Amino acid sequence: MRTTGGVAALLLLATLTACGADEEPRDDSSATASSSTASSSSGTTSGEPTATASTSSATADGLTTPGSRLLVGEAATVPLVSPRGGTQVGVAEVVVTGIEPVPADDLAGTEVDEGQAVHVLRATLTVVELAPDAGPLQPTVDLNGAVDGGPLGKTSSADADALGCGPLDLDEDTAPGTVLEMCVTAVSDPDAQVDATWAPAGSAYAFRTGAPVVWAG
Structure with a gap:
């Protein structure tokens, strides 16, 4: 009975080891690439011209602010x-x-x-x-x-x-x-x-x- 129990234990250990070996490591490269793409698309490309616009606002009485x-x-x-x-x-x-x-x-x-x-x-x-x-x-x-x-x-x-x-x-x-x-x-x-x-x-x-x-x- 001791010999049979030892063999069963060895067989169980071997089975668990084989299952662990079959599982491939997680690949995070696609997630990283997606994150990088989203980050770069939301940023501003250097060298793009800045639009020229007027700077004007109004005072409390509706007049254009001095210095506009x-x-x-x-x-x-x-x-x-x-x-x-x-x-x-x-x-x-x-x-x-x-x-x-x-x-x-x-x-x-x-x-x-x-x-x-x-x-x-x-x-x-x-x-x-x-x-x-x-x-x-x-x-x-x-x-x-x-x-x-x-x-x-x-x-x-x-x-x-x-x-x-x-x-x-x-x-x-x-x-x-x-x-x-x-x-x-x-x-x-x-x-x-x-x-x-x-x-x-x-x-x-x-x-x-x-x-x-x-x-x-």
């Missing part, structure tokens, strides 16, 4: 500011529609210094609201050219008139919804990249004490 950067053709909701004390007396929607270099030949006979360039900044202004006591306003004073964040000078009023850029006058009788075309001039060095800005003096959009809305040239 827009593209030509995009609208900003901006304050109309009285030249008397810098108080806001209205709101307008302004769209800069063009920043156009003036051909050098067209500057012959003007007061522009030789070697200087002139750009015409064109915009559409839609009156949203005006206070009853708004008084006379000239929004063309607040539309300015700039280079690298610094304001540019304008041509003389006579030269601006010759280029079709006279002053634009508003007052409390200008009805909301009125759409007006305006343009101003900007004098710069010949190779400068000229932007358009909305920068009423004495406001949060002023050049030195605030941050203008900028339309990139």
